[in-house]
Amino acid sequence: MISVGARASAGRGRGRKRSPKPIEVQFRTIVSPHQLNSPWGRRVYWLVLVAVLVLFTLAFVFPLYWMATGALKTPEELAQMPPTLFPADPTPEAFFEAWDLFDIGTLLVNTVYYSLGGWVVCMAVDVSAAYALSKLRPAFGNVILGMMLATLMIPAMVVLIPLYVTVVDLGLLNNPWALWLPAAANGFNIFLLKRFFDSIPRELIEAAQIDGAGPVRVLRSVVLPISRPILGVVSIFTIVTSFKDFVWPLLVMTDSDKMTISVGLSQTAGAVTQNQVMGGLLITSIPMVIVFFIFQRHIMAGLTAGSIKG
């Protein structure tokens, strides 16, 4: 796995300019440290930095600010032109209304339940499969892995209809297994896990086997503890993906008391006022933003692991 963190190369290329506050260069990039710390380079650098900061904040943070403040305004204030930058009289009422109208309590509980349940199923299925393919090496193991990876070439939307028809045939509509089992058929997870398991030294496993450990104990007490980082990455992505999913739950979880939050919002958003919609969206966003705050490093590390996908 490639870490996103800075490639530390202490000493080399560090700006040695005597001018006040040289821009520190930890690692060499396109622009050379000399250019960067030349009088013009410094000016351009600060200009670009400020521009990028402002632009990014406007592009990615301001919409969310607008969403949050939108929820705090009254419908009348929302319809006002030009709009107000700050809510004139912030009131959290829209959150409570949204909570009731969208039935967000039920929807959130559903979504969390589906995500966590899906995670358990997915990990159980994918970890044991990757372990078998990596360490137990069955006959035709490579063929099976190849076929699993081949599914990555087929985008989800393309097999949506036949998958749906299959689930209907099995009578799994409005049953969480309709979300969990297809999600467990994840070739990419198995690939990532297998690649990590492959890197575990043979000696460790053989040592455990000499102590009389069977395959399950080897998995539990040798492989899994070593694999904590990759398990973390796979876990987070599995949970986040299932929390974000829209089309599939839209099709298979149709009962209003079994819907996920995304689907529930989409069904009711047309019938309520704009500030209530924003309140609902904000409440929906909060769990994911919290997850992001906590697991930021794992997520970013997993992303680069993900770049080998395909």
Added chain:
Amino acid sequence: MSFLRRNLTAYGFLCGALFCFTVFAWYPMVREFILSFQRTDLINEPTWVGLDNFTNAIQDPAFGEAWLNTLEFTFLALVCGYAVPFVVALVLNELRHARAYLRFVVYLPVMLPPIVAVLLFRWFYDPGPGLFNQVLDAFGLPPSAWLDSSSTALISLVIVSTWMNMGSATLIYLAALQNIPPELYEAAELDGAGIFKRIRHVTIPQTRLILLLMLMLQIVATMQVFIEPYMLTGGGPENSTVTVAYLMFQNAFTLQDYGSAGALGMMLMIVLLVFAAFQLRLTREDKA
């Protein structure tokens, strides 16, 4: 361990995955093929209808438009969603301050459920009190119809799509850029290469593999665009945002014509597979 015992154990561990893959991944691919030659309404036994579904799908009034729109969307999404993140990553990689903050905010929209981004932008695009027209107005610019005009609807969808997806591409490029050996830049500099030459002769060749890979992933992802037209435009105005995936969904779930939907899915699958094979060859040649 004997050969037999080892295999039994291994398949014991594998059978969960084999079950899931067989029923929910491999079989649906086969089923797609079967489906596209049958009339299926989920109530009565399916009947074989030969190529009827394909003729039906092709004769659909929106068939041509859907493909053109999908291609146009893919093209626009590539211009925005492929080039923009690379440039952004290049710039971010040069910055020495606030890196953690910038990485955090660019990825933030990716974390949000797509429905949040879509509903948020639906409000921004509102031609009256919507944020975008109000901003245009503040700068004394004329308002735009955004989603409500056949000339701007598709690009409006691309903007939403780029906003909510570009974070992951940016961070992946950023990681790739950080893996370029600094010696290469130093050597290029000694050869007297300017900034743009360094990008052309060092940065791009060094990240070529990841660029190609991302190109493929992007195309595959954007070809299946669905939630944006489904939630924002309903395919309109004047069918300008009907995509193949959207048409497939309409066929199956508004008209209960699962066969035609399956036929459309087959066509989309074939197009994407041909493209993927082409791409794979390109990548392989590149490696050689």
Added chain:
Amino acid sequence: MQRSTGLLLVTALSLTATAACGSGEPATPSASGGAKAVSITVACQPAKSAPKERQAWDDDVATFMKEHPGVTVKSTDQQPCFDPKTFGPKLAGGQMETAFVVPVTNYADVIAKGQALDITPYTSVIKNWNDLRADHKELVTKDGKVYGVPNVHYSVGLVYNRALFTKAGLDPDNPPKTWAEVREAAKKIAGIGPGYVGFGEYSGGNTGGWHFTQAIYGRGGDILTPDNKKAAFNSPEGKAVLQTLHDMRWVDNSMGTKLLVGWESLMVAMGSGKVGMMLGAPDVVTDVVNKFKGNVADYGITGFPEAKASLSGGEAFMINPKATPEEAKAALAWIDFRFNTVGKGRFDFARGKSIGNPVGVPDNAVYGDSPTGQALQADRVKNATLPVANYESYVQAAGTIPPKAEPMHAQELYAILDVPMSGVLSRKDAGIDQLLADAETKANSMLAAKG
């Protein structure tokens, strides 16, 4: 032992799957005491966002179960009650309600596919069966067999906001009778100020095509030729529909700037009290008030301008084809109790009045002029919370304008007709002849493909 763990896992998985499978089957009636116990599920419980309505429904369920011992009623509150997306799959997966609602657009399809039970032997359960409109009963009958109980029937008129009429200096008691007057009124309402819309109209999500059909019927045009083989909307009437809309949108600027996609969009706008007029049946008034927070007294309805015919709409209850005779009878008894009894269930106007419903809107003509219909009307007027006079002109017009059914392949045609509607409403330079000609070509090839 260890090697079996994986096996165990998969067995557990498939067991759970089959168990879940089993639970999807309709409950089998079990004998208890003297009467056979029957459990039915019924669709269309009002959503949680309409708590009073929902309470009234729940009360009705309790009353019904007390009167019919042995019958257990479970309600579902999916909104809208009929969702084409989930209809087939729910039926296939054994999750369809025993009694479900089908809109008139989908009757033919549902009946042709065998998705509704033949209820000919049980129609007597509906006590007022003979008083239901004959022309609507015709629509749920195929080859002499009855497949549904007509539940709602209406024809289209012009819904308008009386408060806005007053505000714009128009006479709310004298609503427009011609399209020229509609245009005039729309212009005045839009002139009240920014954000006000004189005339609201749909342009997408199949609702555009639906309202085009309402408008062209009103002008005496047609969607299909009488033999249903060719499109007939590329006509002077069709052009007039689009031309009027185009002129209101771009010349008068009286239609707002936002394209309205999907049923809810115009309803929300109407409920917000800033839209002056729209085409719609009286149920629009009920929905705008109940679901979209409109102020009851503000809305009036009048006859369709210059009407030559009127698109009739409505819905019927149908019964799950997998239902047992006992279940079917119990479900029909529920439909009879809740939906077809004077003074009970939905026709309990006194209760409607007490919970603040807009009573007095002539939103259902399913009993027409029959004795039951007259009794309902008398009861409705007696408990009216609204000035019934606001709807008088609609009622009079509805009596004289001939009703006209939806075209064959309505959904496919509506999708095609969305295009010209969104065309004139989104492009100032839209070529109406071209739009109609294109739509005609598309419709003809669709009709040819469907045979």
